[in-house]
Amino acid sequence: MSGIFRDFQGLSGTMQENYPVLRRAQCFMVTGMIRHLPPSSAYIVTGTDTDVGKTTVAAALLRASQGRYWKPVQSGLDPATGRTDTQTMRAVTGLGDAHFLPETYYLTEPLSPHRAAELDGIVIEPEKILADYQKYVVADPTPLLIETPGGLLVPLTRQLLFVDFMAQMQTVAPAPLILVARTGLGTINHTLLSIEAVRARNLPLAGIIFSGLENPDNIQTILDFSGAECLGHLAWQK
Numbered sequence: 001m002s003g004i005f006r007d008f009q010g011l012s013g014t015m016q017e018n019y020p021v022l023r024r025a026q027c028f029m030v031t032g033m034i035r036h037l038p039p040s041s042a043y044i045v046t047g048t049d050t051d052v053g054k055t056t057v058a059a060a061l062l063r064a065s066q067g068r069y070w071k072p073v074q075s076g077l078d079p080a081t082g083r084t085d086t087q088t089m090r091a092v093t094g095l096g097d098a099h100f101l102p103e104t105y106y107l108t109e110p111l112s113p114h115r116a117a118e119l120d121g122i123v124i125e126p127e128k129i130l131a132d133y134q135k136y137v138v139a140d141p142t143p144l145l146i147e148t149p150g151g152l153l154v155p156l157t158r159q160l161l162f163v164d165f166m167a168q169m170q171t172v173a174p175a176p177l178i179l180v181a182r183t184g185l186g187t188i189n190h191t192l193l194s195i196e197a198v199r200a201r202n203l204p205l206a207g208i209i210f211s212g213l214e215n216p217d218n219i220q221t222i223l224d225f226s227g228a229e230c231l232g233h234l235a236w237q238k
Helices: 011-018 020-024 031-036 054-065 085-093 113-120 126-139 162-172 187-200 216-226
Strands: 025-028 042-047 068-070 073-075 105-107 144-151 177-182 205-212 230-236
Touching: 042 054, 042 162, 054 068, 054 085, 054 144, 054 177, 054 205, 054 230, 068 126, 073 113, 073 144, 105 113, 126 144, 126 162, 144 162, 177 187, 187 205, 187 216, 205 216, 216 230
Parallel strands: 042 144, 042 177, 068 144, 073 105, 177 205, 205 230
Antiparallel strands: 025 230
């Protein structure tokens, strides 16, 4: 995987043309991703919270890598567009069908997967997701970008948090985590707690991509306390 991720410069323009919601977004500080992403056939794009920018970051990574995108569990639709995240990714990146894999579970309500599944009368079977993961990793050598629903500690079922499910995924095939974090008020606490949860389970953390307005002190404080790598910054203009 080393060297697969090319420079993001120019990607944001294409993304903005394809998806007007992203016109505020400008991605930079890209070269760090090329240097610091560990070699792997799969990466998990997760976040410190809901709506933190995971899908936008995943779109930029997908455009750069020309890999494949998979959201195993989709809960509800984007209220602004009526699209799933996979449909949004298609619109944002302009890539063809071969770059997108079907959700293992599509849930109609925009809620935590455990509750959305209950309301839909669906029983989520983690083994089914793991089987799909193994199939996708084995079938194609191109990088697989996996986007999680919500934050790390979102319940997948009543018995299993998604962060613990990610630990199960590592037994099938290694997939370093790319943590998307905000830059604004509250992010120091949220991000450091998220990193503690990751490290308590011995999950591989590739690093952090920050999303939001410029806030260099918050970013540096998180890096100083965590020792994590800064992979980049998706900067939002005022």
